[in-house]
Amino acid sequence: MKNLFKSRFFKITLILLVLGIVCFCLGLSDFIDSRKTPIDYNTAADGSLKKGDIVEGDVYYNYGVYETITTKENGRTTGTSYRYVIPIGEESYIGLHVNDDNTVDQMDKLTDETYDVMDGKADSTQTTVHFKGKVMKMTSEDYGYFKDFMKSGGFTDDEISKYGSELYIQIRPMNQGPGVMIFGLVLFLAGLALIIVPIMQAKKSNVQPQATYNQSFNDALNQSADATFNQTPNATLNQSTGATYNQDTTNIQGPDNFQ
Numbered sequence: 135m136k137n138l139f140k141s142r143f144f145k146i147t148l149i150l151l152v153l154g155i156v157c158f159c160l161g162l163s164d165f166i167d168s169r170k171t172p173i174d175y176n177t178a179a180d181g182s183l184k185k186g187d188i189v190e191g192d193v194y195y196n197y198g199v200y201e202t203i204t205t206k207e208n209g210r211t212t213g214t215s216y217r218y219v220i221p222i223g224e225e226s227y228i229g230l231h232v233n234d235d236n237t238v239d240q241m242d243k244l245t246d247e248t249y250d251v252m253d254g255k256a257d258s259t260q261t262t263v264h265f266k267g268k269v270m271k272m273t274s275e276d277y278g279y280f281k282d283f284m285k286s287g288g289f290t291d292d293e294i295s296k297y298g299s300e301l302y303i304q305i306r307p308m309n310q311g312p313g314v315m316i317f318g319l320v321l322f323l324a325g326l327a328l329i330i331v332p333i334m335q336a337k338k339s340n341v342q343p344q345a346t347y348n349q350s351f352n353d354a355l356n357q358s359a360d361a362t363f364n365q366t367p368n369a370t371l372n373q374s375t376g377a378t379y380n381q382d383t384t385n386i387q388g389p390d391n392f393q
Contacts, residue, residue: 147328154322161314168308172266180223181299183269189303190266193220193230194259195251196244200229200283201276216241217276217302219283229272229280229302230265237263237305267305276302 173183175191183189197219205213215233218241222228232238240263247259272280277300284294 147325150321150325150328154318154320154325157318157321158315159318161310161316161318164306164308164310165315175222175265175303178222180226182223183228183299183301183303185269185271185301187269188266188308189269191264193241193244193263193265195248196220196230196241196263197227197248197287198245198283201279217279218245219280222299226297226299227284228299229276231267231270231302231304234305237265265303265305266308267303269301270304272300272302 170188172188172190175189175193178189178191199216200219201217203215203217204211205215213233215231216238218230218232219227220230230241232241240261244259244261244263247256247261250256251259280298280300281291281294284298285291289297
């Protein structure tokens, strides 16, 4: 049993259990978010959004990327996300996290159109980006990049504190929750089965020798009793018969001694 819990097999099953729980919780969280009524981005007031809100709307103006996030695994780049500064309310600004390539292309196009409007080259933008996402809190490092970007656009620290936000909206699909939950549940049940089955087999193997020993002991005891029972009557009968026979013979031969 101790070797079972120390084995590599047990560690793998434990990983399956943990991954199953994590996937199930993530899927459950996404499912709960998908059931929330989203806040309309286009009618949201300044400072009205808070962490955890679900927001949906159309972006008509975009001031560009303030942070690029690269995901690496074993030294290789596995994904790149971009965070843009977009307006919200009457005069506030918030971040928008995008990792889909098609949406990134649309946002970059919208950035060029926005600056064309600001420079007087166009009357309005032509691209509209629809999104649905969840409001998240920036880390101190992320907020530093946001402030640097705003300063490069001519904003002062006071203006950034007043009109800027430490929040960003992360675009995410809201229909994958049930699938992720099922996947996590399958992983968890598989890991649970891989742990329970060896434990039950180990317990069964420990009980079996005891049962065999008891059976062997009982068989030996029964055989001994049978042997004793069979031997005792025969031995008594033979001994009694022999003694009587010898005694009778002596008595028969007795009268011959008087001759």
